[in-house]
Amino acid sequence: MPENTAHPESPHIEFRDVVKRFGDNTVLNDLNFTVSKGERVTLIGPSGSGKTTILRLVMTLEELTGGYIHVGGEPLQYDEKGGKRLRVDDKQRRRTTTQIGMVFQHFNLFPNMSVLENIIEAPVHVMGLSKAEAVTKAEGLLEKVGMGEKRDFNPSQLSGGQQQRVAIARALAMDPEILLLDEVTSALDPELVGEVLGVLKDIAAETDISMLIVTHEMQFAKEVSDRVMMFDQGSIVEEGKPDLIFSEPENQRTRDFLRAVL
Amino acid sequence: MDGVIGFFEQLGPNLQILGERMPLIVEGIWVTAQATALGGLLALAISIVFGVAQVAKYSVVRIIARIFVEFFRGTSLVVQLFWLAFVLPQLPYPFGWQLAPLAIGVLALGLNYGAYGAEVVRGSIGSVPKGQYEAISALSLSPVRGMFRIIIPQAWALMIPSLSNLWIQLLKGSAIVSTVLLYDLYFRIEQVRDQTGTWFAFLFALLAYYLIAWVIVILMNALEVRAKHKIGRGPALSKSWGTLFRSPGSVITEGSLFRAPISGGGKA
Amino acid sequence: MNPSWWDWDHAFAVFPLLLEGFKITLLATVLGTLIAVVLGLVVAIIRRIAPGIIRTPVTWVVEFIRMTPLVVQLVFANLVLSPYIDSTLAIGIWVLGIHYTTYMAEVYRAGIDSVAKGQWEAATALSLPQSRTWRAVVIPQAIRNTLPALGNYAISMFKETPFFVVIYIPEMVRVAQTYGGDTFRYTESITLAGLIFLAASYPTSLLIRRLEKKLA
Numbered sequence: 001m002p003e004n005t006a007h008p009e010s011p012h013i014e015f016r017d018v019v020k021r022f023g024d025n026t027v028l029n030d031l032n033f034t035v036s037k038g039e040r041v042t043l044i045g046p047s048g049s050g051k052t053t054i055l056r057l058v059m060t061l062e063e064l065t066g067g068y069i070h071v072g073g074e075p076l077q078y079d080e081k082g083g084k085r086l087r088v089d090d091k092q093r094r095r096t097t098t099q100i101g102m103v104f105q106h107f108n109l110f111p112n113m114s115v116l117e118n119i120i121e122a123p124v125h126v127m128g129l130s131k132a133e134a135v136t137k138a139e140g141l142l143e144k145v146g147m148g149e150k151r152d153f154n155p156s157q158l159s160g161g162q163q164q165r166v167a168i169a170r171a172l173a174m175d176p177e178i179l180l181l182d183e184v185t186s187a188l189d190p191e192l193v194g195e196v197l198g199v200l201k202d203i204a205a206e207t208d209i210s211m212l213i214v215t216h217e218m219q220f221a222k223e224v225s226d227r228v229m230m231f232d233q234g235s236i237v238e239e240g241k242p243d244l245i246f247s248e249p250e251n252q253r254t255r256d257f258l259r260a261v262l
Numbered sequence: 263m264d265g266v267i268g269f270f271e272q273l274g275p276n277l278q279i280l281g282e283r284m285p286l287i288v289e290g291i292w293v294t295a296q297a298t299a300l301g302g303l304l305a306l307a308i309s310i311v312f313g314v315a316q317v318a319k320y321s322v323v324r325i326i327a328r329i330f331v332e333f334f335r336g337t338s339l340v341v342q343l344f345w346l347a348f349v350l351p352q353l354p355y356p357f358g359w360q361l362a363p364l365a366i367g368v369l370a371l372g373l374n375y376g377a378y379g380a381e382v383v384r385g386s387i388g389s390v391p392k393g394q395y396e397a398i399s400a401l402s403l404s405p406v407r408g409m410f411r412i413i414i415p416q417a418w419a420l421m422i423p424s425l426s427n428l429w430i431q432l433l434k435g436s437a438i439v440s441t442v443l444l445y446d447l448y449f450r451i452e453q454v455r456d457q458t459g460t461w462f463a464f465l466f467a468l469l470a471y472y473l474i475a476w477v478i479v480i481l482m483n484a485l486e487v488r489a490k491h492k493i494g495r496g497p498a499l500s501k502s503w504g505t506l507f508r509s510p511g512s513v514i515t516e517g518s519l520f521r522a523p524i525s526g527g528g529k530a
Numbered sequence: 531m532n533p534s535w536w537d538w539d540h541a542f543a544v545f546p547l548l549l550e551g552f553k554i555t556l557l558a559t560v561l562g563t564l565i566a567v568v569l570g571l572v573v574a575i576i577r578r579i580a581p582g583i584i585r586t587p588v589t590w591v592v593e594f595i596r597m598t599p600l601v602v603q604l605v606f607a608n609l610v611l612s613p614y615i616d617s618t619l620a621i622g623i624w625v626l627g628i629h630y631t632t633y634m635a636e637v638y639r640a641g642i643d644s645v646a647k648g649q650w651e652a653a654t655a656l657s658l659p660q661s662r663t664w665r666a667v668v669i670p671q672a673i674r675n676t677l678p679a680l681g682n683y684a685i686s687m688f689k690e691t692p693f694f695v696v697i698y699i700p701e702m703v704r705v706a707q708t709y710g711g712d713t714f715r716y717t718e719s720i721t722l723a724g725l726i727f728l729a730a731s732y733p734t735s736l737l738i739r740r741l742e743k744k745l746a
Binding site: 437467 | 597606609721732
């Protein structure tokens with residue numbers, strides 16, 4: 001597991017004055033928030049409010065337009081040195097993102113590899129595990145997500161729910177300290193949503209991985225989150241404990257949103 | 263058209279002449295097959311090297327690849343062939359190479375169609391869904407490993423139909439090599455023509471080329487079925503012999519109709 | 531520059547001749563494209579709506595022409611037709627045009643297939659007659675989808691006009707070859723011919739690429 005000892009007391013993820021634009025379209029405007037170690041934070045809000053962009057910024061799939069993101073106290077994409085904003089080089093970025101796992105809406109399993117090969121690819125070629133170690137580990141994870149019998153299947157032979165469970169195992173195989181869940185059930189048929197959420201709830205209960213979650217499943221959000229943040233138009237409208245946000249939202253926009261989705 | 267009537271009247275004697283001349287014709291077919299196979303292999307190598315180079319990280323590499331591709335696409339096969347055959351030997355030391363006709367044919371065919379193939383390779387690399395690149399990044403895999411282990415195996419299945427059509431074009435293009443004294447199938451047929459008449463000789467030639475083209479089609483269909491099966495799209499070859507005889511039809515080698523049939527992560 | 535590499539006298543002597551040949555190259559490309567564009571559409575529509583007894587042989591012939599060499603077709607047609615047609619150039623242009631008809635037909639077919647099924651259904655729901663559906667709904671959309679591919683095949687024809695050397699039509703490359711044969715000096719003529727091709731085809735392909743992006 002990559003070491004993360006730099007600043008044990010600092011927040012696990014820190015967004016400072018974050019700005020993200022796509023062309024003329026400002027998606028995130030001067031965003032500030034932190035996530036503590038082991039904390040589970042769910043982002044809710046209407047589509048287009050910038051939630052997914054936040055996850056993609058943490059995974060360095062998108063380039064920051066302005067501001068800073070720190071992970072484990074280390075600068076992720078840009079660093080401030082002597083008043084200057086400097087790009088963190090790719091090697092350093094990759095070192096930081098090794099601690100971060102992500103599960104995608106469309107799974108993004110590699111279709112040219114079996115289930116097992118999907119899972120051991122990064123442990124062997126990024127973390128440097130031996131193949132035997134990686135296989136043992138992968139089999140354990142597959143058991144955990146209830147896919148032990150499918151290890152030699154091709155992803156295309158699996159249902160969406162099964163593919164997503166494999167994708168979760170693939171992300172966990174890297175021993176991430178942070179897990180990003182990007183609308184992981186949105187592409188699934190309704191009857192398959194439960195199996196995926198069940199696996200995630202188990203993982204939330206059994207580990208202390210920090211999680212940043214974007215989801216439309218409010219019941220799931222309520223069960224696993226320590227904190228819920230309501231987004232609209234690129235900024236935080238309201239945040240707090242899930243019980244509070246879901247039962248007594250203060251902000252009118254939160255109320256409207258919850259009424260529409262619940 | 264008395265030619266057509268003559269064709270049927272003379273069918274018997276002509277077949278006999280054809281039989282007598284068969285050794286030479288077979289030699290011609292062998293030359294055409296060599297030019298097509300070796301030229302095709304060279305073209306494939308060039309396609310992959312310059313296709314991948316066009317998406318390389320370093321702009322110098324990309325620009326060099328781009329210039330190469332545009333140059334060999336833009337200057338026409340026949341010009342390249344004549345240049346290698348007539349100009350190259352006239353250049354002063356240390357050039358001035360008089361290459362063997364087969365080498366000239368293979369080089370010109372390989373360079374020209376390889377430049378087209380590089381575009382196909384580049385296009386199909388670009389057609390691999392964006393989510394695959396994101397997953398590579400999210401797993402912190404190195405870009406080089408991601409390219410060769412994950413992107414190219416998927417792109418391979420996408421590019422085979424276009425490469426197949428290019429290879430058939432290469433076969434057809436090879437009929438020009440007799441102009442640089444390579445005695446291919448077309449050349450041998452020209453020799454027979456005086457005795458058998460135009461219709462018989464040329465229908466035979468066209469049919470022979472057509473059959474060779476079908477050998478390519480079947481081979482490439484098999485490769486495609488296998489590649490698709492490997493990425494979990496479609497049955498194993500042993501269960502789909504019928505698809506081998508599918509006509510190459512409508513693969514547009516260049517242009518916007520070349521779009522990825524694979525979308526998103528997809529549901530099973 | 532070292533004169534043994536490159537002789538400017540030859541270059542200047544052959545350049546005007548090449549331009550003369552280039553006119554034929556252009557003429558063949560334009561007329562060939564015209565033939566292919568029109569006949570290709572006809573073939574595509576026949577293959578779509580004609581009964582099987584017509585469709586099947588048409589499909590076979592088209593496939594046969596597409597999978598056999600243009601060079602052989604050119605020589606064959608020239609030998610058969612030259613007693614009846616004086617102009618070798620006309621024969622060459624027709625063969626080129628018909629050869630590419632088989633490609634254009636496939637382009638149109640893909641274009642027609644790319645018109646969404648809903649468009650046909652909407653036309654049926656409006657009770658448009660079939661001819662009107664084709665003319666007003668399907669073909670305009672299909673052509674829009676196929677423009678870049680049509681353009682690319684036009685460039686491709688342009689670069690295959692030198693195959694005319696096998697029937698001795700004096701297009702540019704034939705001119706270059708003849709000049710080389712007469713003077714025993716090929717370097718300038720062949721190289722210049724290649725550069726003229728490049729100078730003409732590269733900007734055109736850039737233009738088509740831009741068109742592609744615009745229509746995408």
